[in-house]
Every structure is written in C-alpha cells, then in structure tokens.
Amino acid sequence: MPALRSRIVEELTALEQSDVPWREFYAGRRAAFQTRAPIDWDAAPTSGVASTSPDSVREAAAQALKAGDMKALAQLADLMPTGTPGASESRHGAPTATIQTPQQASQDLVASWSSDTLTHAQQLGLGARHLEPRGDLASLRQYAWSPFSDESRLTNIKQVxxxxxxxxxxxxxVEVLMIHPLANSGGARHLxxxxxxxVLVEDFPDPKDGEQPPSSPLLATLELSRRRGLTREAIERALLTHGTRVLEKELGLDPRxxxxxxxxxxxxxxxxxKEGWGRQPCWTHFDGYLxxxxxxxPRLQALAGGDVRYGGLYDLAGVGRDYDSDMVAW
Incomplete structure (x- = not known):
C-alpha cells in the first residue's frame, strides 16, 4: 500500500504540473492521499483485536468498502471494537479517515443558475427543479446496509x-437499501x-406503452441515437466522452x-x-450501481426503476450493464 500511495501521489503531482486549468483539483486529491494514515493490510484481516488497533481496522475497512472487497469487509467486521473507545484511545489514536455513517448530517446541494445556463439548459431539453429537504425520509438512512451490520437486520424490514x-x-x-450497498457512477457510495x-433534469413524461420516448438536443450532443435499448455501458461511455464538454461549453458549469x-x-x-413518472410499464436508467x-x-448491476408493474416510483432494481432491452429507457 505505501508503494501504491507513492505512485498515486507522483502521478497526481505530474498532472498538477501539466494540466493548469485543473491544477487545484489535482492538488486537492494529492493532499488527500498524502495526509491519509498508513494502513497495515497484512495485519488487519488476520490478526486479533489485541494486535490490531481500532483505528487501523476502521481505515482498512474504509478502503475495502471503496474497493468493493466484500470478503475483506466481512473479515474486518469481526475485528471492529464493540464498545466505546477508552480515553487513552480517543486521545492518542492515530488520525484516520472515517467511514461516513448514515446518521451523519449532510449539506444542502443548492445552486443559483445564471440566465445563460438556464437558456442553454432549455435548449438541451433540461429544466431547473428545486427539491425541498425531506428529513422524514433522511431518517431511514439509519437502516442502510453497512459492512458492520448484524445479519438479523435483513429480516427486520417489517419492523421499520x-x-x-x-x-x-x-x-x-428501503429493503433494497438494507440488503445491498449502492455506488454512484463516480465510484462513491450512494446513500x-x-x-x-x-438540479437540471430532462422533464418529459414517461412514454406510454408502445410509444417511443422523445429525442432531444442533449441526446444528439451525447451522440446517442435512441433512448430505448441502450446498455448502461454505452450510456456511461457517452457521458464520460462528452459530459465535461456539455457542462463547461454548453451550460457554463464547472465540471469539478x-x-x-x-x-x-x-x-x-x-x-x-409531480412530473407524472412511474406510471408506465418501463424502467428508467438511474445513476449508479447495486x-x-x-x-x-463484487458484481455491479446498473440501477433502474420506476416501472408501474413493480412499484412505480418506489421500484428500484439492478440490471446487467450490458442489458439492452427496450423496456429500459434513458
């Protein structure tokens, strides 16, 4: 791990020096790796609690979670301390990167769109929407899957x-969130x-059974010829190829x-x-993976949902990344 971290720092330093417009972005990533506490991967999965510090185990678990290594997470869960750390551990333990828990507070994601951004968004078929906070739903995050959860939680959905x-x-x-970890397309945990x-969203209604979903300038900009029958691999490839350009050049937004x-x-x-979604027999591609x-x-399945036959707005499922059925639209 130290060798890998050194290599990452070296590559980020090179990018920081060569890519001037994104210099601050790479500098921030480099600093994050340089300040992370070292991880003893050899000791964490096999040693007992007596020979492995709680901080090291938590750090190793955080890395395993990011890497999707469920086997390592299961081993590390057995090493996690069950009580509250003593005063000595709290004061003298090495600084670590902690795992974000479902109960931790989150910041609002509000934005003030410029008139130019709104004009160009409308030209692409995007509409501005504001979402009010939902504290009642946020409270359900406490039941989300965790590598340290007791398996009995999987049988308690009826008691939630x-x-x-x-x-x-x-x-x-909620049961899907209890049983499976979800990740967004950027690789971070989706909670x-x-x-x-x-947000700026495509706000057309779901197509009725037998109808074709509408095309749009955004679809053309991404060089996608249709909405139905696209694999998630094709969609992600188009977003990766053209997404930054659309944000920066078309919408005037910072892709960072x-x-x-x-x-x-x-x-x-x-x-x-309000938009009338979830009322038709078709799935919609959602960002991220189950x-x-x-x-x-670990195997990643593309998130999809919204089919009226399986719960409408509450429908959430995972499909293969190469799944190209006409029943899934984007």
Missing amino acids: TLPSGSPDGLRDR PMFVAED VFRLVCIPSDVHFRLGE VRTVDGR
Missing part, C-alpha cells in the same frame, strides 16, 4: 417505522441524503462541481409524483 402516510411500496425500496437540492449523469434514484423518486457479491467477488 416509515413516515406517516407512506405507501407500502416505500418499504420495498440518498434528501437535503435541499437544485457538477456532473452530467443518469437521473439519481432519489431525485426521480422526489420529483416523480453491488452484489457472487462467489465472494
């Missing part, structure tokens, strides 16, 4: 208290925050702050009632 007036479909969606948020992605599942869920473990190895 939902916000007053919630339909039964919400329970099915819906339900904070105040401003904003990203062009498939609609996130929580944004679709929160806007869907992580399954097959034969001890």
Whole structure:
C-alpha cells in the first residue's frame, strides 16, 4: 500500500504540473492521499483485536468498502471494537479517515443558475427543479446496509417505522437499501441524503406503452441515437466522452462541481409524483450501481426503476450493464 500511495501521489503531482486549468483539483486529491494514515493490510484481516488497533481496522475497512472487497469487509467486521473507545484511545489514536455513517448530517446541494445556463439548459431539453429537504425520509438512512451490520437486520424490514402516510411500496425500496450497498457512477457510495437540492433534469413524461420516448438536443450532443435499448455501458461511455464538454461549453458549469449523469434514484423518486413518472410499464436508467457479491467477488448491476408493474416510483432494481432491452429507457 505505501508503494501504491507513492505512485498515486507522483502521478497526481505530474498532472498538477501539466494540466493548469485543473491544477487545484489535482492538488486537492494529492493532499488527500498524502495526509491519509498508513494502513497495515497484512495485519488487519488476520490478526486479533489485541494486535490490531481500532483505528487501523476502521481505515482498512474504509478502503475495502471503496474497493468493493466484500470478503475483506466481512473479515474486518469481526475485528471492529464493540464498545466505546477508552480515553487513552480517543486521545492518542492515530488520525484516520472515517467511514461516513448514515446518521451523519449532510449539506444542502443548492445552486443559483445564471440566465445563460438556464437558456442553454432549455435548449438541451433540461429544466431547473428545486427539491425541498425531506428529513422524514433522511431518517431511514439509519437502516442502510453497512459492512458492520448484524445479519438479523435483513429480516427486520417489517419492523421499520416509515413516515406517516407512506405507501407500502416505500418499504420495498428501503429493503433494497438494507440488503445491498449502492455506488454512484463516480465510484462513491450512494446513500440518498434528501437535503435541499437544485438540479437540471430532462422533464418529459414517461412514454406510454408502445410509444417511443422523445429525442432531444442533449441526446444528439451525447451522440446517442435512441433512448430505448441502450446498455448502461454505452450510456456511461457517452457521458464520460462528452459530459465535461456539455457542462463547461454548453451550460457554463464547472465540471469539478457538477456532473452530467443518469437521473439519481432519489431525485426521480422526489420529483416523480409531480412530473407524472412511474406510471408506465418501463424502467428508467438511474445513476449508479447495486453491488452484489457472487462467489465472494463484487458484481455491479446498473440501477433502474420506476416501472408501474413493480412499484412505480418506489421500484428500484439492478440490471446487467450490458442489458439492452427496450423496456429500459434513458
């Protein structure tokens, strides 16, 4: 691990010097790696708690979670301390990068769009929407999957208290979050925050059964010929190739702050009632992936949902990244 970190720091330093417009971005990433506490990977999965510090185990678990190494997470979970650290550990433990827990507060994601951005967004088929915070839904984050969760939590979905007036479909969606870890297309964990948020979204209604979803200037800009029958691999490739240019040149937005992605599942869920989504027999591509473990190895399945036959707005599923059925639209 020290050798790998040194290599990463060297490459980020080179990028910092050669790519002037993105210098601050690479400098921030380099500083993050340089200040991380060292990890003893050899000791963490096999040694007992007595010979492995809690901080080292937490750090190793954070790295395993980011890498999608579920086998290592299971081993590390057995090494996690069950009690509150003593005063000596709290004062003298080495500084570590902590795992963000579902209960930690999140900042609002609000933006003030310029008139030029709104004009160009409209030309691309994007509309501005503001999402109000939903503290009642955010409280459900405490039930989200964790590598340190007791397996008994998987059987307790019926005991989860939902916000007053919630339909039964919400329970099915929470169950998915309890059983599986989710990751966004940037590689970070996806855990819906339900904070105040401003977004630019394609706001056309779901196509009725037998209808073709509308084309748009955005689709043409991404060099995608259709909406149905696209694999997630093709969509992600188009976004990776053209996304930064669309943000910077077309919308006048900083690509270090904003990203062009498939609609996130929580944004679709929160806007869907007003927009009339989730009422047709088709899936919508959502940003991110559902992580399954097959034969001890992580497998990513593209997130999709919104099919009225499987729960409408509360429908959340994982499909193969090469799945190209006409039943999934983007």
